[in-house]
Amino acid sequence: MTDREFLIHRNILRSLRYADGLLVLSSHLREDVGMATPQLTQTEFVDALDAAEGKQLVTSVRSERGMKYKISDQGRAWLSENSI
Amino acid sequence: MATKPKGKLDKLPPEQFDLLVEWLSIEGITYVEAITRLDDQFGVSSTPSALCKFYERYCLGYKNSRAKSLSSQVRQMFESDPDNNFGDATLKAIEQRAFELSVAKDASVKELNTLAGILGDSRRLELQQRKLELDVNKWRSAVKTDIEKGLDALQAEIKGNAQALELFNQMKAIFIKSVEETAG
Numbered sequence: 001m002t003d004r005e006f007l008i009h010r011n012i013l014r015s016l017r018y019a020d021g022l023l024v025l026s027s028h029l030r031e032d033v034g035m036a037t038p039q040l041t042q043t044e045f046v047d048a049l050d051a052a053e054g055k056q057l058v059t060s061v062r063s064e065r066g067m068k069y070k071i072s073d074q075g076r077a078w079l080s081e082n083s084i
Numbered sequence: 085m086a087t088k089p090k091g092k093l094d095k096l097p098p099e100q101f102d103l104l105v106e107w108l109s110i111e112g113i114t115y116v117e118a119i120t121r122l123d124d125q126f127g128v129s130s131t132p133s134a135l136c137k138f139y140e141r142y143c144l145g146y147k148n149s150r151a152k153s154l155s156s157q158v159r160q161m162f163e164s165d166p167d168n169n170f171g172d173a174t175l176k177a178i179e180q181r182a183f184e185l186s187v188a189k190d191a192s193v194k195e196l197n198t199l200a201g202i203l204g205d206s207r208r209l210e211l212q213q214r215k216l217e218l219d220v221n222k223w224r225s226a227v228k229t230d231i232e233k234g235l236d237a238l239q240a241e242i243k244g245n246a247q248a249l250e251l252f253n254q255m256k257a258i259f260i261k262s263v264e265e266t267a268g
Binding site (some may be wrong): 010014015016017018019020022023024028031032033035036037038044065 | 105112146179
């Protein structure tokens with residue numbers, strides 16, 4: 001994982017952590033992480049989300065308004081291990 | 085791990101710091117607009133890069149945190165309402181919807197009010213149901229009384245006839261039972 005990938009990954013999990021188990025709409029998550037990550041592209045965001053889901057750090061739900069995400073226990077553990 | 089050096093924005097006075105967090109997190113202004121406001125209102129110059137770092141440090145997830153707090157309060161309002169029987173799944177759905185409405189920039193206050201209004205509606209419905217039960221009980225009591233009066237009068241007329249009396253008592257029991265079952 002590159003430094004940038006790590007940054008995006010961590011920002012996604014940090015944003016979701018504050019939702020404390022509630023589902024966050026993908027577009028809202030994108031806005032929040034986009035403000036915290038210089039020149040974040042949609043591809044980078046989607047790739048990072050997919051990777052996080054692949055590692056079971058987040059769980060997703062499909063809704064009529066789009067995909068929604070929430071942090072998992074593994075995600076919280078990852079953040080604890082990789083906090084600043 | 086070494087801590088990151090503090091920039092100009094990290095050292096803003098508390099009031100200005102809080103305002104900047106609100107502008108970026110809740111109001112959702114752009115960095116260009118934030119730069120203008122910082123200069124106009126605080127005489128502080130900044131750059132998109134500095135603002136991005138500020139956001140990452142202090143604003144990331146802030147909106148979610150506030151929305152979570154609000155949605156928890158909404159859930160508690162429904163949970164503590166003695167007139168509603170919402171199960172855990174429904175309460176969770178209410179909390180989730182309140183959360184999404186709080187986060188969305190274009191969410192209407194009306195929708196949040198609608199959620200709160202459901203509390204009032206369920207209470208009104210309960211009162212209406214109680215009133216209806218009261219009315220039905222009154223009706224049942226009135227009908228039963230009238231029938232009993234009529235049957236008592238008939239009974240007085242046939243009291244000398246044992247066979248008629250026996251038949252009468254059977255019919256009276258059926259009538260009373262049918263009134264109670266209809267009302268129930």
